[in-house]
Amino acid sequence: MVDHRLPRSFFARPTLLVARGLLGQRLVRIENGVRLAGIIVETEAYIGESDLACHAKAGRTPRTAIMYGPPGHAYVYFTYGMHWLFNCVTEREGFPAAVLVRAIRPVEGLAIMAQRRNGRPQRHWTDGPAKLCQALDINGSLNGQDLCAPDSPLFIEVGDPLPDSSVTTTPRVGLNTVPEPWKSKPWRFKAGAV
DNA sequence: AGCACGATTAACT
């Protein structure tokens, strides 16, 4: 059986390349031997202590420590008192950066996702960073998880390549009090119609 | 010890 998981070398690159490269790949969560998965269609890059939108702007803290670690690990954090958000750690060890996965297109485990998303229309199961975490049961217990380990319950599989013509970039979402120029950096990547 | 706010979501006017 060929291993289709993205290797650590994929994540050990400039964060913008990883964010772009993750579009079209398959995010897989295995629970009790059951696969839940979706194609990644939206990402955002957060790059280093100088990026004032990145949590690492405050330096190394217990919360941000994982971003300073080796690439290919999950950075899962809790926000707004109720939501989990999932990121992939990028770049070299010691440089804090990550890619936030903002949306996926559900393809495996649809019945379970529907249940977790409380009967809402499929269009809204995983069209937000906290929604996909709820659908795939990604929470703090997966913070620091090695996405490249052979037995990982959370990883990224190789998907179909996405042409540049179907990718758009825009400023990142939800950075209400972040100063320029960081607020307007076009570091959000979205897959449109092919 | 206290406080302001957040890489959001869902419901509501």
Next chain:
DNA sequence: GTTAATCGTGCTC
């Protein structure tokens, strides 16, 4: 379009 929900985190006193 607006706003409540809800609490960990980092900053100030």
